[in-house]
Amino acid sequence: MKNALLYEGKAKQIYSTNNPDEVIIYYKDDATAGNGAKKAQFEDKGRLNSEISRMIFAQLMKDGIKTHLIKAVNEREQLCHKVDIILLEAIVRNIAAGSLVKRIGLTEGETLNPPILEFCYKNDAFNDPLINDDHAIALGLATQEELNHMRSEMLKINEFLKALWLEVGIDLVDFKIEFGRMKDGTIVLADEISPDTCRLWDSKTHEKLDKDRFRQDMGGVIEAYQEIHRRLEERSE
Ligand code: 5GP
Numbered sequence: 001m002k003n004a005l006l007y008e009g010k011a012k013q014i015y016s017t018n019n020p021d022e023v024i025i026y027y028k029d030d031a032t033a034g035n036g037a038k039k040a041q042f043e044d045k046g047r048l049n050s051e052i053s054r055m056i057f058a059q060l061m062k063d064g065i066k067t068h069l070i071k072a073v074n075e076r077e078q079l080c081h082k083v084d085i086i087l088l089e090a091i092v093r094n095i096a097a098g099s100l101v102k103r104i105g106l107t108e109g110e111t112l113n114p115p116i117l118e119f120c121y122k123n124d125a126f127n128d129p130l131i132n133d134d135h136a137i138a139l140g141l142a143t144q145e146e147l148n149h150m151r152s153e154m155l156k157i158n159e160f161l162k163a164l165w166l167e168v169g170i171d172l173v174d175f176k177i178e179f180g181r182m183k184d185g186t187i188v189l190a191d192e193i194s195p196d197t198c199r200l201w202d203s204k205t206h207e208k209l210d211k212d213r214f215r216q217d218m219g220g221v222i223e224a225y226q227e228i229h230r231r232l233e234e235r236s237e
Pocket residue numbers: 089091097098099100128174175176196197198199211
Protein backbone atom coordinates (compact mmCIF):
# COMPACT_ATOMS: atom_id res chain seq x y z
CA MET A 1 0.00 0.00 0.00
CA LYS A 2 2.71 2.51 1.09
CA ASN A 3 5.18 2.84 -1.81
CA ALA A 4 7.93 5.38 -2.58
CA LEU A 5 8.79 8.37 -0.42
CA LEU A 6 7.66 11.36 -2.52
CA TYR A 7 8.55 14.21 -0.17
CA GLU A 8 9.99 14.74 3.28
CA GLY A 9 9.17 17.90 5.22
CA LYS A 10 10.17 19.02 8.70
CA ALA A 11 7.43 17.08 10.50
CA LYS A 12 5.96 14.70 7.91
CA GLN A 13 6.76 12.30 5.10
CA ILE A 14 4.54 11.78 2.06
CA TYR A 15 4.44 8.36 0.36
CA SER A 16 2.87 7.31 -2.92
CA THR A 17 0.26 4.54 -2.94
CA ASN A 18 -1.06 2.21 -5.64
CA ASN A 19 -3.59 4.93 -6.47
CA PRO A 20 -1.86 7.90 -8.20
CA ASP A 21 -4.45 10.30 -6.73
CA GLU A 22 -3.87 9.25 -3.11
CA VAL A 23 -0.91 9.55 -0.74
CA ILE A 24 -0.06 8.33 2.75
CA ILE A 25 1.15 10.98 5.17
CA TYR A 26 3.41 9.81 8.00
CA TYR A 27 3.78 12.08 11.06
CA LYS A 28 7.35 12.18 12.42
CA ASP A 29 8.46 12.87 16.00
CA ASP A 30 10.72 15.73 14.80
CA ALA A 31 10.15 19.30 15.96
CA THR A 32 11.73 22.37 14.40
CA ALA A 33 11.43 26.08 15.10
CA GLY A 34 12.92 29.30 13.75
CA ASN A 35 12.97 28.02 10.15
CA GLY A 36 14.84 24.85 11.16
CA ALA A 37 17.40 26.67 13.36
CA LYS A 38 16.21 24.72 16.39
CA LYS A 39 15.65 20.97 16.17
CA ALA A 40 14.56 18.24 18.58
CA GLN A 41 12.66 14.97 18.73
CA PHE A 42 9.79 14.24 21.08
CA GLU A 43 8.84 10.61 21.40
CA ASP A 44 5.20 10.07 20.41
CA LYS A 45 4.66 13.63 19.05
CA GLY A 46 3.95 12.26 15.55
CA ARG A 47 1.27 9.90 16.80
CA LEU A 48 -0.34 12.59 18.97
CA ASN A 49 -0.38 15.18 16.13
CA SER A 50 -1.73 12.69 13.61
CA GLU A 51 -4.56 11.73 15.95
CA ILE A 52 -5.30 15.33 16.98
CA SER A 53 -5.32 16.53 13.36
CA ARG A 54 -7.48 13.60 12.23
CA MET A 55 -10.10 14.30 14.94
CA ILE A 56 -10.21 18.00 13.99
CA PHE A 57 -10.37 17.38 10.23
CA ALA A 58 -13.17 14.82 10.78
CA GLN A 59 -15.16 17.43 12.71
CA LEU A 60 -14.54 20.13 10.07
CA MET A 61 -15.68 17.71 7.34
CA LYS A 62 -18.91 17.11 9.30
CA ASP A 63 -19.31 20.91 9.29
CA GLY A 64 -19.02 20.92 5.47
CA ILE A 65 -15.36 21.93 5.02
CA LYS A 66 -13.59 20.12 2.15
CA THR A 67 -10.25 18.58 3.19
CA HIS A 68 -7.61 16.22 1.79
CA LEU A 69 -8.29 13.57 4.46
CA ILE A 70 -9.70 10.19 3.40
CA LYS A 71 -9.07 8.09 6.53
CA ALA A 72 -6.53 7.10 9.15
CA VAL A 73 -4.31 4.19 8.13
CA ASN A 74 -3.06 3.80 11.70
CA GLU A 75 -2.30 6.18 14.59
CA ARG A 76 0.61 7.83 12.75
CA GLU A 77 -0.47 7.66 9.12
CA GLN A 78 -3.33 9.07 7.09
CA LEU A 79 -4.58 8.25 3.61
CA CYS A 80 -5.21 11.56 1.84
CA HIS A 81 -6.13 12.89 -1.59
CA LYS A 82 -2.98 13.95 -3.42
CA VAL A 83 -2.97 17.74 -3.76
CA ASP A 84 -0.62 20.44 -5.02
CA ILE A 85 0.06 22.52 -1.94
CA ILE A 86 -0.54 26.23 -2.51
CA LEU A 87 2.63 27.94 -1.29
CA LEU A 88 0.81 30.16 1.20
CA GLU A 89 0.60 29.92 4.96
CA ALA A 90 -2.93 31.04 5.79
CA ILE A 91 -2.93 32.48 9.31
CA VAL A 92 -5.92 33.45 11.44
CA ARG A 93 -5.45 35.40 14.68
CA ASN A 94 -8.05 35.82 17.44
CA ILE A 95 -5.66 36.98 20.18
CA ALA A 96 -2.39 38.88 19.69
CA ALA A 97 0.73 36.70 20.08
CA GLY A 98 3.90 35.65 18.32
CA SER A 99 5.14 37.55 15.27
CA LEU A 100 2.21 39.99 15.37
CA VAL A 101 3.33 41.28 18.78
CA LYS A 102 6.92 41.66 17.53
CA ARG A 103 5.90 43.26 14.23
CA ILE A 104 3.30 45.86 15.19
CA GLY A 105 3.56 46.09 18.97
CA LEU A 106 0.16 44.82 20.06
CA THR A 107 0.22 43.40 23.59
CA GLU A 108 0.27 39.61 23.91
CA GLY A 109 -3.17 38.43 25.00
CA GLU A 110 -5.11 41.34 23.46
CA THR A 111 -8.36 40.18 21.79
CA LEU A 112 -8.58 40.83 18.04
CA ASN A 113 -12.15 41.38 16.94
CA PRO A 114 -12.64 40.89 14.04
CA PRO A 115 -9.90 38.26 13.67
CA ILE A 116 -6.82 39.14 11.59
CA LEU A 117 -6.21 37.07 8.46
CA GLU A 118 -2.73 36.91 6.92
CA PHE A 119 -1.03 35.17 4.03
CA CYS A 120 2.67 34.36 4.21
CA TYR A 121 4.73 33.12 1.25
CA LYS A 122 5.76 29.56 2.14
CA ASN A 123 9.42 29.86 1.25
CA ASP A 124 12.18 29.07 3.78
CA ALA A 125 14.79 31.00 1.75
CA PHE A 126 12.89 34.22 2.48
CA ASN A 127 11.72 33.20 6.01
CA ASP A 128 8.03 32.83 5.01
CA PRO A 129 7.39 36.59 4.55
CA LEU A 130 3.99 38.21 5.05
CA ILE A 131 2.59 39.13 1.63
CA ASN A 132 -0.55 40.75 0.22
CA ASP A 133 -2.87 39.59 -2.56
CA ASP A 134 -0.96 41.47 -5.26
CA HIS A 135 2.27 39.69 -4.27
CA ALA A 136 0.54 36.30 -4.27
CA ILE A 137 -0.88 36.96 -7.74
CA ALA A 138 2.46 38.30 -9.07
CA LEU A 139 4.18 35.15 -7.78
CA GLY A 140 1.53 33.03 -9.53
CA LEU A 141 0.57 31.35 -6.25
CA ALA A 142 -3.19 31.85 -6.58
CA THR A 143 -5.78 33.91 -8.44
CA GLN A 144 -7.77 36.69 -6.75
CA GLU A 145 -10.81 34.42 -6.81
CA GLU A 146 -8.87 31.65 -5.10
CA LEU A 147 -7.52 34.07 -2.48
CA ASN A 148 -11.08 35.25 -1.77
CA HIS A 149 -12.24 31.65 -1.48
CA MET A 150 -9.42 30.77 0.92
CA ARG A 151 -10.21 33.82 3.06
CA SER A 152 -13.83 32.82 3.34
CA GLU A 153 -12.82 29.23 4.25
CA MET A 154 -10.35 30.60 6.84
CA LEU A 155 -13.15 32.54 8.55
CA LYS A 156 -15.51 29.54 8.53
CA ILE A 157 -12.79 27.20 9.81
CA ASN A 158 -11.93 29.73 12.54
CA GLU A 159 -15.53 29.85 13.77
CA PHE A 160 -15.79 26.03 13.87
CA LEU A 161 -12.39 25.64 15.53
CA LYS A 162 -12.96 28.36 18.14
CA ALA A 163 -16.17 26.60 19.24
CA LEU A 164 -14.55 23.15 19.18
CA TRP A 165 -11.57 24.22 21.30
CA LEU A 166 -13.77 26.16 23.73
CA GLU A 167 -15.77 22.97 24.36
CA VAL A 168 -12.57 21.42 25.72
CA GLY A 169 -11.51 24.47 27.74
CA ILE A 170 -9.05 25.96 25.23
CA ASP A 171 -8.82 29.48 23.78
CA LEU A 172 -7.77 29.39 20.12
CA VAL A 173 -5.21 32.21 19.97
CA ASP A 174 -4.14 31.75 16.33
CA PHE A 175 -3.40 29.06 13.77
CA LYS A 176 -1.79 28.39 10.41
CA ILE A 177 -3.42 26.27 7.75
CA GLU A 178 -2.47 25.27 4.23
CA PHE A 179 -4.65 24.65 1.20
CA GLY A 180 -4.05 22.34 -1.74
CA ARG A 181 -5.48 21.90 -5.23
CA MET A 182 -6.98 18.56 -6.16
CA LYS A 183 -6.62 17.17 -9.69
CA ASP A 184 -9.86 18.92 -10.78
CA GLY A 185 -8.68 22.26 -9.33
CA THR A 186 -10.89 22.14 -6.23
CA ILE A 187 -9.19 23.86 -3.30
CA VAL A 188 -9.26 21.82 -0.09
CA LEU A 189 -7.83 22.18 3.40
CA ALA A 190 -4.57 20.17 3.53
CA ASP A 191 -1.55 19.71 5.84
CA GLU A 192 -2.47 19.45 9.55
CA ILE A 193 -4.13 21.22 12.47
CA SER A 194 -2.34 20.39 15.70
CA PRO A 195 -0.44 22.02 18.60
CA ASP A 196 2.41 22.41 16.06
CA THR A 197 0.28 24.77 13.96
CA CYS A 198 -2.03 26.46 16.52
CA ARG A 199 -1.54 28.55 19.64
CA LEU A 200 -3.75 26.96 22.28
CA TRP A 201 -4.13 28.48 25.75
CA ASP A 202 -6.03 26.90 28.62
CA SER A 203 -9.18 29.05 28.99
CA LYS A 204 -8.90 29.26 32.79
CA THR A 205 -5.17 29.27 33.55
CA HIS A 206 -3.95 30.69 30.17
CA GLU A 207 -1.26 27.99 30.25
CA LYS A 208 0.31 27.50 26.79
CA LEU A 209 -0.46 24.03 25.44
CA ASP A 210 1.27 24.20 22.06
CA LYS A 211 4.57 24.44 20.19
CA ASP A 212 5.45 27.75 21.88
CA ARG A 213 6.59 25.53 24.80
CA PHE A 214 9.31 24.26 22.47
CA ARG A 215 9.99 27.62 20.77
CA GLN A 216 10.38 29.34 24.15
CA ASP A 217 12.20 26.47 25.96
CA MET A 218 9.41 26.19 28.53
CA GLY A 219 9.64 22.40 28.92
CA GLY A 220 6.61 20.09 29.18
CA VAL A 221 6.17 19.97 25.39
CA ILE A 222 4.93 16.40 25.03
CA GLU A 223 2.83 16.69 28.21
CA ALA A 224 1.00 19.66 26.64
CA TYR A 225 0.34 17.69 23.41
CA GLN A 226 -0.87 14.73 25.51
CA GLU A 227 -3.25 17.03 27.38
CA ILE A 228 -4.69 18.39 24.11
CA HIS A 229 -5.09 14.85 22.78
CA ARG A 230 -6.76 13.70 26.01
CA ARG A 231 -9.30 16.52 25.97
CA LEU A 232 -10.23 15.93 22.30
CA GLU A 233 -10.57 12.18 22.88
CA GLU A 234 -12.84 12.77 25.87
CA ARG A 235 -14.98 15.08 23.73
CA SER A 236 -15.35 12.52 20.95
CA GLU A 237 -16.33 9.68 23.33
P1 5GP B 1 3.44 33.64 14.10
O1 5GP B 1 3.35 34.38 12.79
O2 5GP B 1 2.88 34.44 15.23
O3 5GP B 1 4.80 33.09 14.39
O4 5GP B 1 2.49 32.37 13.93
C1 5GP B 1 1.09 32.46 13.83
C2 5GP B 1 0.47 31.07 13.93
O5 5GP B 1 0.82 30.33 12.77
C3 5GP B 1 0.96 30.24 15.12
O6 5GP B 1 -0.12 29.44 15.58
C4 5GP B 1 2.06 29.36 14.55
O7 5GP B 1 2.11 28.13 15.22
C5 5GP B 1 1.59 29.18 13.11
N1 5GP B 1 2.72 29.15 12.18
C6 5GP B 1 3.25 30.19 11.49
N2 5GP B 1 4.28 29.79 10.73
C7 5GP B 1 4.41 28.47 10.92
C8 5GP B 1 5.30 27.47 10.41
O8 5GP B 1 6.19 27.73 9.59
N3 5GP B 1 5.11 26.21 10.88
C9 5GP B 1 4.13 25.90 11.79
N4 5GP B 1 4.02 24.62 12.22
N5 5GP B 1 3.28 26.80 12.27
C10 5GP B 1 3.40 28.07 11.85
